[in-house]
Every structure is written in structure tokens, then in C-alpha cells.
């Protein structure tokens with residue numbers, strides 16, 4: 001009989017993945033937005049986390065790591081292909097990100113999605129204490145709330161979507177729109193990154209799932225009510241600030257600038273290698289910037305850090321090729337021997353290295369075509385304890401709804417983006433500081449602990 005806890009987290013992946021070093025296996029925290037947001041909220045409480053380990057086949061035994069009791073769920077090779085790479089990442093992911101790549105609809109992906117959701121719901125039901133709380137995360141598991149309510153009506157069930165929830169006209173394409181909406185309506189609280197997402201969901205639930213609305217609440221056909229609200233996710237500001245104040249990391253930032261040839265101005269991009277993040281657009285804009293005005297910006301450099309992501313999905317492999325060709329082309333066109341203008345790293349880095357990058361960069365360039373929130377923008381702002389640095393931020397990120405003081409850009413408008421980069425590089429110090437101070441005030445008022453508290457309080461109410 002498993003030990004039952006008051007709080008159970010359910011997400012596709014566990015917060016850790018297995019690594020082998022010198023023939024010894026251990027668990028390491030995984031990079032990515034969901035884990036970055038949730039781990040600080042959970043640091044001070046015991047919980048069970050249900051998720052996939054990342055490997056095909058039998059699930060490893062449950063194990064404890066800090067205060068988290070990790071319960072791996074098994075996924076077979078077929079599940080990975082159909083539920084994860086297929087329905088989650090080739091149907092839902094592109095559809096929810098404004099169809100920036102065409103979403104694919106296949107019946108043979110839907111059935112495994114239902115089946116795997118059932119497996120997660122059963123695991124949550126087995127591990128939650130009587131009257132306890134289950135918090136389900138993200139687009140992979142939208143059917144879990146309804147399934148869980150059916151078997152465990154005693155639970156408080158919350159659901160948070162980390163990615164955008166699309167406009168009605170797009171979502172309505174989904175052949176399985178009814179069951180997905182109904183799945184979410186099984187929760188007591190459904191949270192979105194922005195008010196727009198919450199509004200889209202409420203409108204769709206009324207139109208396609210027979211729900212009726214009263215203020216922030218939706219009443220489903222079975223009489224159950226769901227609170228639908230925006231809870232913009234954030235980061236642990238104190239943690240990032242403390243790292244940014246470390247003298248050794250400030251020294252690393254100085255070394256980093258020297259190592260890449262002490263550029264006059266340094267731009268930085270940090271992303272999962274994902275086609276929603278606009279990495280290719282950013283590179284094109286940087287290439288055009290170097291070419292314009294008789295090489296005015298030739299003494300500027302761009303560092304692009306990209307974490308490998310979903311490499312078995314075709315669109316991601318294609319994006320990697322595009323990005324690497326662009327880096328090669330820009331360096332081929334503009335490199336002074338031994339000093340390329342673009343430095344590109346395709347790997348995951350420890351937080352300390354990211355902080356050194358954030359401290360070294362005069363400009364952080366965040367250009368997604370669509371992004372639920374974008375924590376990288378928030379990490380940069382948290383690290384700029386000197387009030388310096390310029391944030392160039394796509395208006396299609398959740399973060400742009402909070403960060404009015406960023407230099408906001410439309411990533412579809414390449415001329416506008418080149419202009420914005422030029423403006424960021426030339427921005428007078430006083431203006432940059434004024435903007436950064438404003439960004440920092442906003443961020444401090446909305447850190448991740450507030451996000452976690454507000455969500456869990458809404459769920460307990």
C-alpha cells in the first residue's frame with residue numbers, strides 16, 4: 001500500500017531524469033519551464049509527484065528526492081510515439097501555439113492519449129490521501145481531472161496549463177474538442193497563464209461542452225462548478241538574485257565576455273530548441289543588423305544557448321538544421337578570423353552558467369511566436385541586480401502582459417525586430433535603468449511563491 005500524501009502533483013515528466021556517470025546511475029533535476037516553476041513552490045512541503053521517467057518500458061521503483069516522493073509511470077515505445085510525440089507534441093503543442101506549424105490530427109494518436117491519461121489518473125487516485133489535493137499539470141494530461149473525479153470525488157482537483165490556450169476558431173478544429181474540454185471541467189480550479197487563455201476556455205466550454213458561466217465560475221452539465229482564472233507563473237526571484245550577487249559568478253560573466261572577444265555589446269538568447277521560440281527569426285534579424293549601416297554593429301556579438309528538446313519529432317530536427325545553417329551563414333558572412341559574431345551552444349547548462357550569461361549580456365532577446373509565459377525573460381530581470389540590461393520581448397509571450405517596460409516586439413515583423421535590436425543596443429543608460437527598475441518591481445510583486453500560494457488557496461476555498 002503506497003504512503004498517501006496530502007498533495008499529489010501529476011505531470012507528464014517527473015522533475016528529474018536519470019543520468020549515468022562512471023557507470024553509476026543517479027537522478028538529476030531536468031531543465032524546462034514546468035520544473036523551474038514548481039520545484040521552488042514544493043521545496044517546503046512533502047508531496048508525491050507522479051510522472052514519466054523519460055525512458056521506455058517498465059517504470060522504475062518509486063524513490064524519494066529531497067521532499068518529493070517520485071512515482072514513475074510506465075510508457076511503452078508505442079505510448080511515447082502516439083501519446084507523447086504524436087498527440088501531445090504534434091497535435092496539441094502546435095495547435096495551442098497558434099498553429100505556427102500545422103497540427104496533425106490522427107485517430108491512432110487519440111486512443112493512446114486517452115489510455116495514458118487513464119493510467120496517470122489511476123496512479124493519482126492510488127497515491128492521494130482521503131480529502132487530499134491533486135494538482136495536474138499541462139497539455140499532456142487534460143483528461144485526468146474528469147477521470148480522477150469519477151474515481152475519487154473526495155479530492156480537490158486543480159489543473160494548470162503552462163502553454164497558451166488557443167482562440168476558439170483554432171481549438172474548434174480539434175476532432176476531440178468535446179472530451180478535452182469536459183476533461184478539464186472535472187477540475188475544481190483550471191488555471192491559465194493569461195486572462196486571454198481563461199476567456200478562450202470559458203467561451204469554448206460554453207459552446208462545445210454545455211457549460212454555463214457565472215463570473216469566474218463554469219457550471220458543467222453534471223452540476224459541478226469549476227473556477228477558471230489566470231495565474232501567471234513566475235520564478236523564485238530571491239534564488240536567482242542570490243546567484244547573481246555571487247562574486248564568482250560575476251567574475252565568470254566578465255571572463256565570458258573576454259573569451260568571446262570583449263564585444264562592445266553582447267546579445268543573448270536562451271531557449272529550449274523549439275520552433276515556437278523564434279530562434280531562427282532572431283538569428284535572421286541579427287544577421288541583418290550586422291549588415292546594415294555600413295557595419296555599425298560589427299563589434300556586437302550574439303550568444304545563443306539552446307537546450308536540446310523533443311529531438312525525435314521531425315519538426316524539431318528540421319529546426320535544428322535551420323538554426324545551425326543560419327549560425328554558419330552569419331559567421332561565414334561576418335566573422336573576423338577567430339572571432340565569430342554568433343556563439344551557439346546546443347546543450348543544457350547548470351543554472352550558474354545561465355546566470356553568468358544573464359550578467360554578461362547587455363540585451364536579452366526573447367522572440368517567441370507564441371509562449372505561455374517565458375521564464376527566461378523573468379530570470380534575466382531577476383539577475384540584473386545592477387538595474388542594467390535591456391529586455392527585448394515578443395508581445396506574444398505571457399510575460400509581455402506583465403512586462404510593459406520591456407522593449408516589446410512583433411517577431412513576425414523582421415524590420416521591426418531589427419529596429420528594436422538597434423534601439424536596444426543604442427539605448428541610453430538612464431532609459432535602460434528606468435525600464436529595468438520597473439521590470440524588477442513588477443517581478444518582485446509576482447514571484448513564484450505567490451503563484452503557488454494563490455493557486456493552492458483557490459483550490460482549498
Ligand code: ADQ
Pocket residue numbers: 031032033034036037162163233270271272305306307347348349350351354371372373374375376377379
Ligand atoms: P518552456 O517552453 O520550457 O516552458 P521557459 O518558460 O522559457 O520555456 O522555461 C525554460 C526553462 O529552461 C528556464 O527555467 C531556463 O532557465 C531553462 N533553460 C533554458 N535554456 C537552458 C539551458 N541551455 N540549460 C539549462 N536550462 C535552460 C513552458 C512553457 C512556458 C512557461 C513555462 C512555465 O512553454 O511558456 O513559461 O512552461 O510555465
